[in-house]
Amino acid sequence: MSRCRICGSSISPFMSFGRQPISNAFVMPEQFASEYFFELAPAFCTECHSFQIIDQPEAEQMFHGNYAYFASTSRYMCDHFKRFADDVSQRFLAGKADPFVVELGSNDGIMLRNFADAGVAHLGVEPSANVAQAARDRGVTTICEFFNDALAERIVAERGHADALLAANLMCHIPDLHSIAAGARRLLKPDGVMIFEDPYLGEMIAKTSYDQIYDEHVYIFSVASIRWLFDKHGMELFDVQPQITHGGSMRYFLAPKGSRPISPNVERQVAVERELGLHLPETYDRFRRNCEASRGELIALLTELKAQGKRVVGYGATAKGATAINYCGITPDLVEFISDVTPTKQGRFSPGAHIPVKPYDAFAADFPDYALLFAWNHKAEIMAKEEAYRAAGGQWIVYVPKVEVFS
Numbered sequence: 200m201s202r203c204r205i206c207g208s209s210i211s212p213f214m215s216f217g218r219q220p221i222s223n224a225f226v227m228p229e230q231f232a233s234e235y236f237f238e239l240a241p242a243f244c245t246e247c248h249s250f251q252i253i254d255q256p257e258a259e260q261m262f263h264g265n266y267a268y269f270a271s272t273s274r275y276m277c278d279h280f281k282r283f284a285d286d287v288s289q290r291f292l293a294g295k296a297d298p299f300v301v302e303l304g305s306n307d308g309i310m311l312r313n314f315a316d317a318g319v320a321h322l323g324v325e326p327s328a329n330v331a332q333a334a335r336d337r338g339v340t341t342i343c344e345f346f347n348d349a350l351a352e353r354i355v356a357e358r359g360h361a362d363a364l365l366a367a368n369l370m371c372h373i374p375d376l377h378s379i380a381a382g383a384r385r386l387l388k389p390d391g392v393m394i395f396e397d398p399y400l401g402e403m404i405a406k407t408s409y410d411q412i413y414d415e416h417v418y419i420f421s422v423a424s425i426r427w428l429f430d431k432h433g434m435e436l437f438d439v440q441p442q443i444t445h446g447g448s449m450r451y452f453l454a455p456k457g458s459r460p461i462s463p464n465v466e467r468q469v470a471v472e473r474e475l476g477l478h479l480p481e482t483y484d485r486f487r488r489n490c491e492a493s494r495g496e497l498i499a500l501l502t503e504l505k506a507q508g509k510r511v512v513g514y515g516a517t518a519k520g521a522t523a524i525n526y527c528g529i530t531p532d533l534v535e536f537i538s539d540v541t542p543t544k545q546g547r548f549s550p551g552a553h554i555p556v557k558p559y560d561a562f563a564a565d566f567p568d569y570a571l572l573f574a575w576n577h578k579a580e581i582m583a584k585e586e587a588y589r590a591a592g593g594q595w596i597v598y599v600p601k602v603e604v605f606s
């Protein structure tokens with residue numbers, strides 16, 4: 200029995216993904232023996248609606264000067280964050296004198312560079328030094344720290360209150376959300392807004408995308424869970440917008456209580472969540488059975504292809520892939536290597552299973568028979584640019600929403 204991080208109720212895991220490594224820790228052979236593992240087990244709290252993992256490694260184990268993930272590797276994501284920034288400017292900053300925008304977990308500046316380019320006062324808060332530096336190199340003002348209520352107080356003292364506080368794929372990383380919510384309330388102007396997006400629980404359950412569950416994702420949010428949390432901090436959820444990014448996300452719009460009209464989208468989405476049964480323990484039992492079935496099918500397929508002497512290569516050394524690989528028991532025996540465009544991952548080995556990660560050229564120079572798409576959330580972008588692979592007879596394997604081969 201454990202305690203819910205949000206409301207303190209007792210919670211128990213409904214399944215375990217077994218011992219898992221740090222999902223973005225691409226390792227060298229000399230690090231194999233000292234690799235860090237933890238038990239990855241998710242639970243659902245029926246009191247405050249939060250979906251969370253029971254144990255999470257220390258933040259410093261995951262976010263540091265050698266953080267492997269650079270958000271700007273996807274063209275589509277660059278466009279997505281340009282649209283996000285434009286929406287914020289038009290809907291919430293228009294007509295304001297000297298607006299000030301803060302982003303939490305600003306990574307390599309993929310979103311804030313749009314504000315920087317437009318001459319808008321901004322501040323990125325990013326705890327991983329190498330990606331923070333990449334943002335600064337692009338002209339994005341960035342401090343390298345973890346955000347909390349104390350830092351919010353300092354930002355207010357040094358730079359004033361914010362008109363917009365943004366975050367993408369960040370909030371679900373932070374165990375102490377009360378400190379973030381309190382800090383957000385403190386940082387915002389009375390008419391300010393907080394807008395963030397993260398992978399959405401409804402999509403994860405519907406697609407059996409169990410690989411959204413890994414060390415960094417201490418929570419997978421729903422509208423009900425976000426409303427519950429921020430209500431305790433004088434904040435109100437006034438709109439929600441589904442997003443297709445990261446395999447299905449939700450964008451949440453929050454403001455100090457009573458400061459804005461509430462869109463009917465909020466109640467509508469809460470009703471969708473009840474229909475999906477997100478509040479019911481049996482939904483998570485079914486999810487567990489679906490995960491087990493998916494794992495069985497994927498391993499059976501890879502084993503069969505190996506028996507036929509086919510070459511299978513992974514595409515995209517994603518953090519999500521760490522859960523899929525280690526939960527399913529995918530070994531270098533079944534997947535020869537993983538191709539990835541990120542220099543910080545290349546020449547290293549995937550966490551846990553130690554599948555080599557190679558540059559994209561290794562894939563293009565000698566097409567495999569099958570490419571296992573670990574970056575399934577970028578499927579449209581990748582299919583559009585892999586015409587030559589398709590033309591050469593290459594086949595794709597996906598495992599979300601179900602295990603499937605297509606050409």
Ligand code: TYD
Pocket residue numbers: 268272273274514515516517518519520538539540541544574576577580581
């Ligand atoms: P991503 O799906 O954004 O997420 P996460 O690591 O959070 O699960 O990671 C995409 C990875 O795939 C990243 O390492 C870059 C890589 N990638 C390619 O190698 N080629 C591509 O065309 C794209 C779009 C991504």
